[in-house]
Amino acid sequence: AQTVTQSQPEMSVQEAETVTLSCTYDTSESDYYLFWYKQPPSRQMILVIRQEAYKQQNATENRFSVNFQKAAKSFSLKISDSQLGDAAMYFCAYRGFQGGSEKLVFGKGMKLTVNP
Amino acid sequence: DTGVSQDPRHKITKRGQNVTFRCDPISEHNRLYWYRQTLGQGPEFLTYFQNEAQLEKSRLLSDRFSAERPKGSFSTLEIQRTEQGDSAMYLCASSLESRNEQFFGPGTRLTVL
Numbered sequence: 001a002q003t004v005t006q007s008q009p010e011m012s013v014q015e016a017e018t019v020t021l022s023c024t025y026d027t028s029e030s031d032y033y034l035f036w037y038k039q040p041p042s043r044q045m046i047l048v049i050r051q052e053a054y055k056q057q058n059a060t061e062n063r064f065s066v067n068f069q070k071a072a073k074s075f076s077l078k079i080s081d082s083q084l085g086d087a088a089m090y091f092c093a094y095r096g097f098q099g100g101s102e103k104l105v106f107g108k109g110m111k112l113t114v115n116p
Numbered sequence: 117d118t119g120v121s122q123d124p125r126h127k128i129t130k131r132g133q134n135v136t137f138r139c140d141p142i143s144e145h146n147r148l149y150w151y152r153q154t155l156g157q158g159p160e161f162l163t164y165f166q167n168e169a170q171l172e173k174s175r176l177l178s179d180r181f182s183a184e185r186p187k188g189s190f191s192t193l194e195i196q197r198t199e200q201g202d203s204a205m206y207l208c209a210s211s212l213e214s215r216n217e218q219f220f221g222p223g224t225r226l227t228v229l
Contacts, residue, residue: 044223045220046121047219049216102172102222106158106159106160107158109158
């Protein structure tokens with residue numbers, strides 16, 4: 001079974017600084033997607049960034065970028081120029097395709113605090 | 117453009133009662149997913165529909181849980197004989213195609229007393 005591990009339960013960063021959130025996963029599949037979702041307090045989960053495993057180039061979305069290391073099964077999220085609105089729970093998620101499954105497998109999440 | 121909506125947003129019930137939650141996906145999204153999120157954990161998959169067909173169910177979905185998606189539009193999740201362990205946030209998500217992003221709703225927070 002696929003598993004996703006976020007080993008850091010909490011992190012804090014100063015406004016305008018850069019922070020990196022770590023995520024590792026375990027799978028035997030070669031075709032899969034990885035995601036970072038953001039869940040602000042009392043608000044719904046939104047997608048931050050997505051990485052297809054077959055793509056060697058790391059995904060980038062404005063201030064958000066990933067470091068995807070397929071062999072190491074590592075998928076970290078870098079947030080540059082942190083803003084107060086980045087404060088939230090961040091979840092790493094895996095989506096495989098074996099057996100037609102469409103479920104997302106989430107890590108436990110990491111709480112990011114942004115200090116002014 | 118409306119996103120995924122869920123109703124109610126909060127539900128408090130007594131142990132042993134039945135509860136039903138509703139999810140309205142983004143229009144034209146043919147895939148609909150239910151997840152459960154307990155405090156301090158990430159969401160856990162419960163079940164998913166492609167149109168009206170329920171194609172995948174987690175082992176978490178005990179006999180007390182049933183989900184439907186009549187006519188492939190909105191979906192309902194019913195929990196019978198609720199237990200305190202059912203207290204959680206129930207999240208609904210929808211997507212247009214298999215390889216597309218899942219868009220999440222705001223969730224229904226269930227508290228079982």
